[in-house]
Amino acid sequence: MASTDDLAAGRYLDPLTLDKIKRLDVRARVVVEGFMTGSHRSPYHGFAVEFAAHREYAPGDDLRHIDWKVWSKTDRLYIKEFEEETNLKCHLIVDRSKSMEYGSANGWSKYDYGATAAASLAYLMQQQQDSVGLTLFSNQIDRNLKPSTHPSHLKMVFHELEQAKCDQKTEVADAFLALAAQFRQRGMVVLISDLLLPLKDLEESLKQFRLRRHEVIVLNVMHHDEIAFPFDENTLFKGLETDVQLLTEPRHLKRAYLEALEKHLAEVKRICAGLGIDYLLLDTSKRLDVALTSYLNFRLKSRRRLTGRF
Numbered sequence: 001m002a003s004t005d006d007l008a009a010g011r012y013l014d015p016l017t018l019d020k021i022k023r024l025d026v027r028a029r030v031v032v033e034g035f036m037t038g039s040h041r042s043p044y045h046g047f048a049v050e051f052a053a054h055r056e057y058a059p060g061d062d063l064r065h066i067d068w069k070v071w072s073k074t075d076r077l078y079i080k081e082f083e084e085e086t087n088l089k090c091h092l093i094v095d096r097s098k099s100m101e102y103g104s105a106n107g108w109s110k111y112d113y114g115a116t117a118a119a120s121l122a123y124l125m126q127q128q129q130d131s132v133g134l135t136l137f138s139n140q141i142d143r144n145l146k147p148s149t150h151p152s153h154l155k156m157v158f159h160e161l162e163q164a165k166c167d168q169k170t171e172v173a174d175a176f177l178a179l180a181a182q183f184r185q186r187g188m189v190v191l192i193s194d195l196l197l198p199l200k201d202l203e204e205s206l207k208q209f210r211l212r213r214h215e216v217i218v219l220n221v222m223h224h225d226e227i228a229f230p231f232d233e234n235t236l237f238k239g240l241e242t243d244v245q246l247l248t249e250p251r252h253l254k255r256a257y258l259e260a261l262e263k264h265l266a267e268v269k270r271i272c273a274g275l276g277i278d279y280l281l282l283d284t285s286k287r288l289d290v291a292l293t294s295y296l297n298f299r300l301k302s303r304r305r306l307t308g309r310f
Contacts, residue, residue: 015285018031028122035124035292057077088130089187092157092190093191095192096168098166098167118192122157176208189216190216199268217298222282229258280294
């Protein structure tokens with residue numbers, strides 16, 4: 001049995017180890033603590049305050065806040081005053097459609113991976129006093145929790161993620177239009193989905209969030225089988241969202257399948273790039289800290305863009 005310190009180490013962020021931790025709240029804490037005790041401490045430092053104005057130095061002021069560039073030009077001491085950064089409002093939108101269930105027979109499903117990523121992000125945001133909300137969707141909005149910083153709210157987020165079942169088809173066009181109208185205050189939207197849906201609907205849906213000036217991150221969760229297509233012997237493929245079955249020799253399909261997948265992913269990336277959205281492909285066999293790194297890097301770029309510092 002691994003110790004708590006071992007679990008907090010970065011090398012224990014892989015899905016095989018995390019699968020042994022059944023409670024989602026504990027799993028999220030382990031992911032975040034392992035991430036923060038590793039080589040990723042620095043990206044988050046400095047988000048808490050923002051430069052506001054100068055005022056003349058007075059005895060007793062902290063010398064660390066003296067603006068020496070102003071002193072060199074004016075020969076007078078001025079202090080940089082800072083104001084607290086307005087808390088971020090983040091909306092986590094998680095796909096619970098039937099296709100997200102793939103992989104559950106042999107370990108973690110796409111939903112398990114995506115829910116753990118969402119829970120970890122929620123835990124991290126609360127540690128930094130950011131508001132976090134949760135939306136679960138399939139062919140409609142199934143659950144919608146408004147952003148909050150209250151500790152009990154985080155427990156509700158974990159509970160909803162744990163209790164959700166993958167039992168519907170994916171359809172986002174009408175659902176996301178209604179959802180975007182509810183997100184009135186500018187914030188961040190993190191979409192966690194396998195994106196197995198009509199790409200025209202995806203583009204129009206993401207556009208609704210960008211038109212309302214939300215920052216958007218798309219985390220495209222795919223099972224390793226879907227990425228590598230490791231099937232060799234005769235295999236019965238069953239549709240999860242359609243009543244279709246196909247018994248085939250997969251080696252004859254592999255090349256065509258991988259080409260189709262590459263084309264699909266290229267189009268998703270084109271859509272995101274065109275809308276100014278950060279996109280990341282998440283392989284369920286890979287460590288979960290990549291999702292946290294993506295979030296932090298995106299947040300850092302957003303802060304630099306807003307303040308004009310590069």
